Amino acid sequence: xxxxxxxxxxxxxxxxxxxxLSCTYDTSESxxxxxxxxxxPSRQMILVIRQEAYKQQNATENRFSVNFQKAAKSFSLKISxxxxxxxxxxxxxxxxxxASKLTFGTGTRLQVxx
Amino acid sequence: xxEVTQTPSHQVTQMGQEVILRCVPISNHLYFYWxxxxxxxxxxxxxxxxxxxxxxxxxxxxxxxxxxxxxxxNFTLKIRSxxxxxxxxxxxxxxxxxGxxxxxxxxxxxxxxxx
Numbered sequence: 001x002x003x004x005x006x007x008x009x010x011x012x013x014x015x016x017x018x019x020x021l022s023c024t025y026d027t028s029e030s031x032x033x034x035x036x037x038x039x040x041p042s043r044q045m046i047l048v049i050r051q052e053a054y055k056q057q058n059a060t061e062n063r064f065s066v067n068f069q070k071a072a073k074s075f076s077l078k079i080s081x082x083x084x085x086x087x088x089x090x091x092x093x094x095x096x097x098x099a100s101k102l103t104f105g106t107g108t109r110l111q112v113x114x
Numbered sequence: 115x116x117e118v119t120q121t122p123s124h125q126v127t128q129m130g131q132e133v134i135l136r137c138v139p140i141s142n143h144l145y146f147y148w149x150x151x152x153x154x155x156x157x158x159x160x161x162x163x164x165x166x167x168x169x170x171x172x173x174x175x176x177x178x179x180x181x182x183x184x185x186x187x188n189f190t191l192k193i194r195s196x197x198x199x200x201x202x203x204x205x206x207x208x209x210x211x212x213g214x215x216x217x218x219x220x221x222x223x224x225x226x227x228x229x
Contacts, residue, residue: 043203
């Protein structure tokens with residue numbers, strides 16, 4: 001069974017600084033996708049970034065980038081120039097290439113301070 | 115930008131009552147999902163639905179749960195006899211396909227409170 005582990009229940013970053021959220025996963029599949037979702041206090045699930053396992057290049061979306069280490073089964077999210085609006089729960093998620101079900105980690109609550 | 119719409123945003127129901135949570139997926143999407151998140155816990159998969167039938171379900175999705183696409187636009191989750199432990203945020207999601215580059219779009223959720 002696939003599992004997703006987020007070992008940091010809470011993180012804090014100062015505005016304009018950079019923070020990295022960790023995620024590891026376990027799978028025997030070779031084809032899969034990884035995602036980071038943001039859940040603000042409104043509790044909506046918002047896709048931040050995604051990575052296809054077959055792509056060696058790390059995905060980037062503006063201030064958000066990932067460090068995808070396939071051999072280590074690690075998928076960390078880096079947020080640069082942090083803003084107050086980045087404060088939220090962040091969930092790492094995994095989906096096998098042959099199925100549609102997402103498996104989520106337990107989340108990391110990110111606080112952004114002035 | 116197209117959205118997945120869920121109604122109601124908050125539902126309070128008495129234990130033992132039936133409840134129906136409604137979702138309108140994005141119009142050209144073919145795959146539909148329900149997830150739930152008990153307060154303070156992670157998001158858990160319930161069921162996926164494609165071509166008018168369940169394609170996958172989790173162990174949480176027991177006989178108390180059912181899903182339906184009664185018309186061309188709505189996708190519903192029914193809980194027949196609610197229990198206190200069904201209190202959670204329920205998210206509907208849809209996707210255009212299942213393979214490469216088909217991401218999910220989540221709705222903003224329905225908070226179900228069973229009293």
